[in-house]
Amino acid sequence: MxxxxxxxxxxxxxxxxxxxxxxxxxxxxxxxxxxxxxxxxxxxxxxxxxxxxxxxxxxxxxxxxxxxxxxxxxxxxxxxxxxxxxxxxxxxxxxxxxxxxxxxxxxxxxxxxxxxxxxxSSKTYPTQLIKQLVIENYTGGGHGIREHILRMSNMAAKLNPMDADLGIKPALLVHLVMASLPKEFETFVVNYNMSPGTWDIEKTIAMRVQQEDRLKASHGGSLNYVKDNKKKKYNQNSKGSPSKPQGKAQHQHQQKSFPVDKDTCLHCKKSGHYKKDCPD
Structure with a gap:
C-alpha cells in the first residue's frame, strides 16, 4: 500500500x-x-x-x-x-x-x-498521440537529441496496447525521427536514406548523438536550432538606423524636405496657421 x-x-x-x-x-x-x-x-x-x-x-x-x-x-x-x-x-x-x-x-x-x-472505446487519445508524433520537431533547448528520440519512442509505445492496427513499426518510427530533425541534420538524413539497410531506434539514438556532438564541436560547443524572428525595436537613443524617424527627428526631417515660411502649415502647406491648428 x-x-x-x-x-x-x-x-x-x-x-x-x-x-x-x-x-x-x-x-x-x-x-x-x-x-x-x-x-x-x-x-x-x-x-x-x-x-x-x-x-x-x-x-x-x-x-x-x-x-x-x-x-x-x-x-x-x-x-x-x-x-x-x-x-x-x-x-x-x-x-x-x-x-x-x-x-x-x-x-x-x-x-x-x-x-x-x-x-x-476511446479514439481521442490515440489520435492525439499520432498527431503529436507527426508534428514533433527537435528544437534543442534544454533537451538533447537522445531525450527527443526517447520521447517519440515512448509516444509510439503507448499506441501498441490500445490497438494492434495502430502500432508504430520501428522502421516508421525512425523515419518520423528523421523528419523531426532541423536542417542542421539534413546531410545526415540524406546519407541515411541513400545507405542500404535500416536502423533500429537504439542505433538511431547513437548515430544522432554522435552527429549532434560533431555539430556542437564545430560551433564552439553549443547550437541554437530555433532562431528568433522577432523584429528589433528601436528607440531614439539607439545607435542603429531606424526605418522611420521618431518625435523631433521626424519633425526636423519633414522641415528639411521643403522650404516653408515661419507661419506655414506643414500639413496643408497654407500660411496663416501651424499644423497643430490645421482644420484639415
Missing part, C-alpha cells in the same frame, strides 16, 4: 502509465501472480463405493485430507490477494470510471474491463 501514492489517478487517457505503475506495485507486494492465475478449484470429495470396506474408505478419506487442506490454504491466499488488489485498483481510479464498471470476481477480470473501457 506504500506504492499507492506513486500510482497516478486513472482518468481514461493515461491508462498506459497507470497500468505500468499498478503492475510495479503488485510486483513489489509479491502479488502479481493473482492477475493471471485463476482461483483454485475445490477438489472432488471421495465417494464410498458399495464395494469399499471400512479400511478402504478410511484410506480414501485420509488421502483426501491433505489435498483439502492445501486447497483451503491456496484458496484463502487467492481470496485475500484478490480483495487487496481490487481495493488498491479502485482507490486509484476516478469515481466516474469505477461506477461504470460492473462487479468483478477477480482482479484479472477487473483489469480486463478497465482496459476495454479506457482503450477500446
Amino acid at each position: 506504500s506504492c499507492l501514492k506513486d500510482v497516478p489517478t486513472l482518468r481514461g487517457d493515461n491508462y498506459t502509465e497507470w497500468r505500468k505503475k499498478v503492475d510495479l506495485a503488485f510486483v513489489c507486494a509479491e502479488v502479481d501472480w493473482v492477475v493471471n492465475e485463476p482461483q483454485p478449484v475445490r477438489p472432488t470429495e471421495p465417494v464410498r463405493e458399495a464395494t469399499d470396506d471400512d479400511a478402504v474408505w478410511e484410506k480414501k478419506k485420509k488421502d483426501h485430507a491433505p489435498v483439502e487442506m492445501l486447497y483451503s490454504i491456496e484458496n484463502q491466499k487467492s481470496v485475500n490477494a484478490n480483495k487487496n488488489c481490487m481495493a488498491f485498483i479502485k482507490n486509484t481510479i476516478e469515481n466516474a470510471i469505477v461506477g461504470s464498471i460492473s462487479e468483478c470476481t477477480s482482479v484479472g477480470e477487473l483489469l480486463t474491463k478497465i482496459k476495454s473501457q479506457c482503450t477500446g
Whole structure:
C-alpha cells in the first residue's frame, strides 16, 4: 500500500502509465501472480463405493485430507490477494470510471474491463498521440537529441496496447525521427536514406548523438536550432538606423524636405496657421 501514492489517478487517457505503475506495485507486494492465475478449484470429495470396506474408505478419506487442506490454504491466499488488489485498483481510479464498471470476481477480470473501457472505446487519445508524433520537431533547448528520440519512442509505445492496427513499426518510427530533425541534420538524413539497410531506434539514438556532438564541436560547443524572428525595436537613443524617424527627428526631417515660411502649415502647406491648428 506504500506504492499507492506513486500510482497516478486513472482518468481514461493515461491508462498506459497507470497500468505500468499498478503492475510495479503488485510486483513489489509479491502479488502479481493473482492477475493471471485463476482461483483454485475445490477438489472432488471421495465417494464410498458399495464395494469399499471400512479400511478402504478410511484410506480414501485420509488421502483426501491433505489435498483439502492445501486447497483451503491456496484458496484463502487467492481470496485475500484478490480483495487487496481490487481495493488498491479502485482507490486509484476516478469515481466516474469505477461506477461504470460492473462487479468483478477477480482482479484479472477487473483489469480486463478497465482496459476495454479506457482503450477500446476511446479514439481521442490515440489520435492525439499520432498527431503529436507527426508534428514533433527537435528544437534543442534544454533537451538533447537522445531525450527527443526517447520521447517519440515512448509516444509510439503507448499506441501498441490500445490497438494492434495502430502500432508504430520501428522502421516508421525512425523515419518520423528523421523528419523531426532541423536542417542542421539534413546531410545526415540524406546519407541515411541513400545507405542500404535500416536502423533500429537504439542505433538511431547513437548515430544522432554522435552527429549532434560533431555539430556542437564545430560551433564552439553549443547550437541554437530555433532562431528568433522577432523584429528589433528601436528607440531614439539607439545607435542603429531606424526605418522611420521618431518625435523631433521626424519633425526636423519633414522641415528639411521643403522650404516653408515661419507661419506655414506643414500639413496643408497654407500660411496663416501651424499644423497643430490645421482644420484639415
